[in-house]
Amino acid sequence: MSNVNTIITIGRQYGSGGREIGQKLAADLGIKLYDKEMLDRAAKESGICQELFETHDEKPTNSFLYSLVMDTYSLGYSSGTYNDMPLNHKVFLAQFDAIKKIADEGPCILVGRCADYALESYDNVMSVFIHADLDARVRRITRLYDLTDAKAKDTILKTDKKRASYYNYYTNKKWGDVDSYDFSLSSSELGIDGTVAALKALIELRENVTDRKL
Template sequence: MSKTHTIITIGRQFGSGGREIGKRLADELGIEFYDKELLSRAAKDSKICKELFETHDEKPTNSFLYSLVMDTYSMGFASGSVNEMPLNHKIFLAQFDAIKKIAEEGPCVLVGRCADYALEERDDVLSVFIHADLEDRIKNVAKLNELTDNKAKDLIHKTDKRRASYYNYYTNKKWGDAESYDICINSSKFGVDGCVKAIKDFLELEASLEE
């Protein structure tokens, strides 16, 4: 298979292990991995303060009050003159550009941030969505963040709602909907190793069909 032309984007439910699966996949394929690293790259390229990318990271953007507050906060951070475009749109476009530049540089795994949408016109992209049973996600989040099950469940619902709002707002697709991705995998059923193998097997199959 031609791994030199492989870009995998991963959408994920909170607590499903999507990041771990993406990192493991990148390591096994010997390609670059971007999650939070994408924010640093976008901040560097756009010369907008990195903290603003972190504050806006996969957050819903259709709140006028939120935008107003953040625009006021950012006045001293954003470089150059402040134009009429809301800050959250500037942040998204900077990430959008960074994703496209990263993809041009070679094979990689990109987690979240509407990467599948940003790269939808490329023919070397495999878009994946990782989901899992709620009970397993609660256990994962509770353990990782030292929370009670109830607090972990609440955090899961809030995070998923935020990610869905962000994705649905900026793309023409629906977050978590099977039609929005090439493949969807249940990590509760396959585990991290199984998910990584399934994605690699899919890439091999895809490559063989192109020969």
């Protein structure tokens, strides 16, 4: 599958192994994976300080003033309104543009950051959501970060809440909802390697179907 033509976007529950799955899939397919690298690219191309991208990374704003101002804008914007936008929105739009530029360069894997929404007009995009049982995620996070079960569970729930709020706010879809993605897979059922294998099979099937339509 070295000649893969598909761009894969991965949404993921915290602790589901979504990033590791993406890394292994990228290695097997011989394509690049973008995670935090999307922030680097957006910062470089927009001229906005990189620390601001880190600060706002997949986190909803807690500012009442920001929410108040945001209500006056839509995602469609003119250069005039852009200058008056809250910084949070400028950061999102810069990231949105960077995702499209990355996708225009060829097949790749994009983790999180509403990439599926940014690329919804692209025909060669396969959007995936990786989830797992809470117990499995707790075990993974306690092992990776040496946390107690209680602390791991608290971190998982808070991180998922932030990701959901961010996604739901900036897109017209619902985070984690089966209707928001092409495929939803459980890494606790399939395992990390099994999920990678399933995704490779789905990509191949999808590309075969696409070829027949041409």
